[in-house]
Amino acid sequence: MPALTESPGFLTQGEDSLYYVHHRARAERRAAVLLAGPLGLERAHGYVVWVRWARYLAERGVEVLRLDYRGSGESTGRFDEMTFPRWEEDVRTGLEHLRAASPGVPVFVHGLRLGALLAARVFRTDAVNGLLMWEPPESGRAHLMEVLRRKVAADNLEGTGGQARSREDYVARMESGQVVEVEGLPWSRALWRSAEGYALALPEAHEARPWRVVHLDGRPAERFLAPGRSGSVRAPRPFFWTTSNRLLPELAELYEDGMGFIAGGGARAEVRS
Numbered sequence: 001m002p003a004l005t006e007s008p009g010f011l012t013q014g015e016d017s018l019y020y021v022h023h024r025a026r027a028e029r030r031a032a033v034l035l036a037g038p039l040g041l042e043r044a045h046g047y048v049v050w051v052r053w054a055r056y057l058a059e060r061g062v063e064v065l066r067l068d069y070r071g072s073g074e075s076t077g078r079f080d081e082m083t084f085p086r087w088e089e090d091v092r093t094g095l096e097h098l099r100a101a102s103p104g105v106p107v108f109v110h111g112l113r114l115g116a117l118l119a120a121r122v123f124r125t126d127a128v129n130g131l132l133m134w135e136p137p138e139s140g141r142a143h144l145m146e147v148l149r150r151k152v153a154a155d156n157l158e159g160t161g162g163q164a165r166s167r168e169d170y171v172a173r174m175e176s177g178q179v180v181e182v183e184g185l186p187w188s189r190a191l192w193r194s195a196e197g198y199a200l201a202l203p204e205a206h207e208a209r210p211w212r213v214v215h216l217d218g219r220p221a222e223r224f225l226a227p228g229r230s231g232s233v234r235a236p237r238p239f240f241w242t243t244s245n246r247l248l249p250e251l252a253e254l255y256e257d258g259m260g261f262i263a264g265g266g267a268r269a270e271v272r273s
Contacts, residue, residue, distance in 0.1 A: 004058055010075075011067075013093050019074035020067040020094060022101065023054045027061035031262050032102035033132075035066040036091050036115030036122075038241050040147065041183040043073065046112065046241035049251065056255050062262060063102040067094045072185075080179055080186040083194035084140050088118045095126060108132060108262055113241060114143055120201045123211065131203065131211035132261055134254075135239075136225070140195030144187075150242075151182050202226055212261050216254065233257055 005024040010017040037043055037050050054064040069087045070077035091109065099107055106129035111119030116136030123131040137143035148167040155165065170180050174192045181187075202225075203211050213226045218234030221227070236249045 004055060006055075006058075011093055011097055013070060013077075013090060016070050016077040017075060018067055018070065018090055018093060020065055020097070021054070023058040023064035023066070025061045025063045026059050029063055029102065029105055030061040031106050031108060031129075031265075032063040032065070032098050033057060033108045033110050033262060034091065034094050034098050035064060036094075036109060036111040036119045037066065038113035038115060039069065039072060039087075040185050041150075042113055042147075042241040043068075045244045048244075049240045049249065050112070053251075053255060053258070057259065057262070060259060060263070062259075063098070063105070065094055065098040065101075067091075080188040081190070082188075083190050084117070084198045085194060087114075088121050091115075091118050091122050092126060095122065095128065106130065106265060110134070110258070110262075111136065113137065114140075117143065117198065117200055120203070123203060123209075124201055128209070130209060130262070130265065132258060133211075133213045134258075135216045136200050136213060138200055140198030144192065144195050147182060210261070210265065214254070214257060231257060 004026055007022045007024070008019065009022065010019055035050065035054060038046055050066065054066050057064050067090065068075040069082070069090045071079035071082040095107065095109060108130040109119045109122055109128050110132040111117065112134045114137070116133035117140055119131060119133060120136065122128065137146065145167060148170055151170070152165065152167055171192065173180050174187060174189050177189050179186045179188055211229060213224070213230040215224065215230065215232045216235040216239060217232070219232050221232070224230035224232070233254045235251060235254060240249050
C-alpha cells in the first residue's frame with residue numbers, strides 16, 4: 001500500500017487564511033470527513049489523539065481534512081475578534097474544499113467538544129451526509145463556563161490571578177468590554193455574547209441522514225443525550241483534551257466505533273451500550 005500522504009495548505013476566509021491538513025486516503029476512497037476540533041488548551045492537549053484519528057481514518061480509505069479555526073493554531077486572524085458564528089463559517093469553508101477534493105463519496109462532519117457544537121449547526125443547513133459528535137457541550141455558554149472554571153482553579157493553584165476571582169468576576173469584566181486572558185487566549189465580549197443562545201443544535205427527530213453522539217465517560221443508556229442516536233465509550237481519565245500527561249491513551253474502541261459509523265454510512269447510529 002502507498003504511504004500516508006498529508007498535505008498542508010491554506011484556505012482564504014475573508015482577509016484571513018485557514019490552515020488545514022489534508023490526509024489522503026491510503027486505501028480505496030470510501031468517504032470523506034472534516035474534523036472540527038476543540039479550541040485553546042483542549043486543542044493543544046488533544047492534538048496527538050486528533051492527528052492519530054485522522055491517520056487511522058486515512059489508512060482505512062477515508063479522506064480527512066482537519067483545520068484550525070481563525071485566530072487559533074496556524075490560521076491567521078485575531079482571536080479577540082472571533083465568535084462562534086465565525087468559527088462555524090470556517091467549518092463550512094473547510095467542507096466546501098473537502099467536497100471539491102473528494103467527489104463521488106459521502107461527506108461527513110465530525111466534531112469534538114467545541115467542534116461538535118459547530119458541526120451540529122453546519123449539519124442542519126449544509127449538504128452533509130452524516131454527523132458524528134464526540135463529547136459535545138450542552139451549549140456555547142456552558143462550554144465557556146467550564147473553561148473559566150479551569151482558569152479559576154489554575155489561578156488559585158498557581159497564584160497567577162492576583163486577587164482571588166470567580167468565574168462571575170471574569171464574566172463581568174468581559175461584559176464591561178475588557179479582554180480576559182484565558183488559557184493564553186484573549187476572550188472578548190463579542191466571544192462571550194456570541195455563546196449566548198448557542199445551544200447544541202441536535203438534528204430534528206425526523207432527520208433522515210445519520211447522526212450520532214458519543215459520550216466518552218462510559219455512561220449507561222438511560223443517561224444518553226440523544227436516545228436512539230447515542231453511544232458510550234469509556235475513555236481513560238483524565239480525558240485526553242484536558243491533559244497531555246497521557247500522550248497515547250488507549251482509544252481503540254472509540255476509533256472503531258467512529259470508523260464503523262462512517263464506513264457504514266451511519267448504519268451504527270443506533271444505541272450501543
